[in-house]
Amino acid sequence: MIVVRLALQSLRNRWITVLLTILAISVSVMLLLGVEKVRSGARDSFAGTVSGADLVVGARSGAMQLLLYSVFRIGNATNNVTWRSYEDIVSRPGVAWSIPLSLGDSHRGFRVIGTTLDYFEHFRYRDGQALKFAAGAPFDDLFDAVLGSDVASQLGYATGDKIVIAHGVGSLGPQHDDLPFRVSGILARTGTPVDKSLHVSLKAIEAIHVDWRSGSRIPGQHTPADRLRQMSLPPKAITAAVIGLKSRLQVIGFQRSINEYRAEPLSAVLPGVALQEMWTLVGTAETALLGVSAMVVVTSMLGLSAMILSTLNERRREIAILRSLGARPLAVASLLVGEATLLTVTGIAIGTAALYAVLFIARPFVDKQFGIDIGVQPPSANDALLLSAILIGGVLAGFLPAYRAYRMSIASGMMVRT
Template identity: 50%
Template sequence: MTPLLSLSLRSIANRRLSALLTVVAVALSVSLLLGVERVRNDARDGFAQTVSGTDLIVGPRGGAVQLLLYSVFHIGHASNNVSWQSMQRVAALPQVKWLVPLSLGDSHRGMRVVGTTADFFRHYRHGEDRALAFAHGRPFAPAPEGLFEAVVGAEVAMRFGYSVGQRIVLSHGSLGGDGGPRFADHADKPFPIVGVLARSGTPVDRAVLVGLEGIEAIHVDWHGGAPIPGLTIGPEHVRKFDLSPKSVTAALVGLDSRIAVFRVQRQINTMDEEPLTAILPGATLQELWSLVGVAERALLAVSALVVVVGLAGLVAVVVASLGERRRELAILRALGASPPQVFVLLALESVLMSLAGIVLGLGLLYGAGALAAPGLAAGWGLELGLGWPSAGEWRLLVAVMAASLLASLVPAWRAYRYSLADGLTIRI
């Protein structure tokens, strides 16, 4: 160990309380900066994997982001539906492995109702290719056995206290809810809950899933978006009707090989029978994130300012201690220490405290991450990574270290300018 390093460590130990507080301040700012960066990256990755394993999303002709919003996030409305014949033509393409239709437009107490097929539970993936899991119950059965069966998402079940066996009533329209605009209820055709999904952190948590035939069944005695006056067809008679879907809102499509995704996309977009739009969900999710990701960049900037404040506190503590250390520095000069050596001594002390703060900050980050990861995964579907720092995080650490080195020059320069006579002079 060099004499300057040994002297720096002994000087820090002599002022252990102020040094400890400074190290903790730097550690908290570093852990906040890295925590925001890690959550930002994990949130972006999770957002991009809201729907995974789906190669294409098909809907009516329109914008890619709009199609993604209403089909995956259940935000907004489709300009029009897609005929069932067009969905069958897409499903019949040689490269298409599976197709899961989605029918939107109804709601339950402000939550979206999604009409689909039992294949939805087999093919819908999120995150790292994770399938939907059931906390209780099972998927709804195909019609006619499961004509009026429903599966509710985790947030729906938690908010309204639902459990398997309860019966719910769907409402016509997608804006109704407690305290909001009311739409006509399909009260004559209730749906028993047969399954409650485990929390996934996706929009499925806020959805009620029923069969496509169930959506058709509740509208048998409706026409033009309103009930037919004087006509009521009960659930015991509705099974006699043809409940094949006439149209759907969109569809999730999986291919035999992802190599063919652009070719199939072009085939769907150029179909002559009906104008359709096929989008790549991953690319569109990244486009959407670029629109809504301003907040996370602002949060990163705020955390960087916190680091600056922490380093400013470090400089303030070291500079404030110089007044008490003038005699100490003068003795060092009298013993033969040159002004550059005094400069290096003070700079080394600041750098060592910064380095200790960075190491402690990393420890706080991993400790807090280990404690918070299960709750974030269960409550928000955010998979918080606890691996080795990424390249971006290493760059931030290098930037913090460089900033601390620059900050250390301030007290070092002040000490450099103290002369031997100034240190030994008795001030009255």
């Protein structure tokens, strides 16, 4: 207790330097823990983009490519899956539900997805949450569209508004302006690519392409909307499908049967496995970012040691007086180590509290802008390990000045230097 009291009194006499040192340690703690929180939040958000799905099926391609274009709406498919093959696959006894997806068109930079009402019933995200409507309802008419929350907010749409879909994913592609869609519903925010998508029926995708061939409108041909509503318009092909099985014990066998499908070359991937492959690729960047954060912490620890060392000359008389009053060299060294430890603990406490305050304030903004849900949970075991490492570093930072003080004699402290 005497050592702590002396350390507090000594630090109080140098409060400006002490505050700057604590600030440096706090910022380094915020950076290191913040990077870890964002990293884990990004992983959890990506993993939660689709929840409860056992397989994603598409044309033969790499696992990551299939996952990126079907779930994250990034990139394009190498080929389509025929509707006959899709019906054959989902009619198997082990399939509990399926969601067909047809991509290829867009609206002002946002992807248009052709699907069925099963999408709104079975699609799950972030630990099994179901899609909810902020306004309106699922598509009912042939030319109804359901918008993601970002599409509606950024483009200023409301239910009942008319929109025109463009052919292809380019913003300057030809327009299906002869067949406008009505906004029937707007989905509540999910923090996933669903927010940046427009959803129409598979029949609607076929309807707007009745008068098109090879990516161009057939000159002089126009089928009225009322007539299209009376046509059957069965889908010819889809881009991918999300499938849920009755038993997860069947996943590996079901995946193998699709990968060996003889009617056409198909691929079936497990979303979790494909995501793990993706994180393996970006793991180098994560490690580099953590390394930079760790170097900032090391720099703050060196600053702590330099600060205590720089004050030793000013404290020569103080140390000599303590020695003359009976304090042993080890007690003086313990005093300096105690100061370093106290500064480190204070910096850790302030940095951790400041980080959680920033996360609490910035969480809605980050979720809205980037779709990353940074959980504000108590420090995890990994966080505790990082904080322990910082604390040990702070204690070690006090050893060099403690050793210097340990070697000081009473005579050198009492000597007046000119």
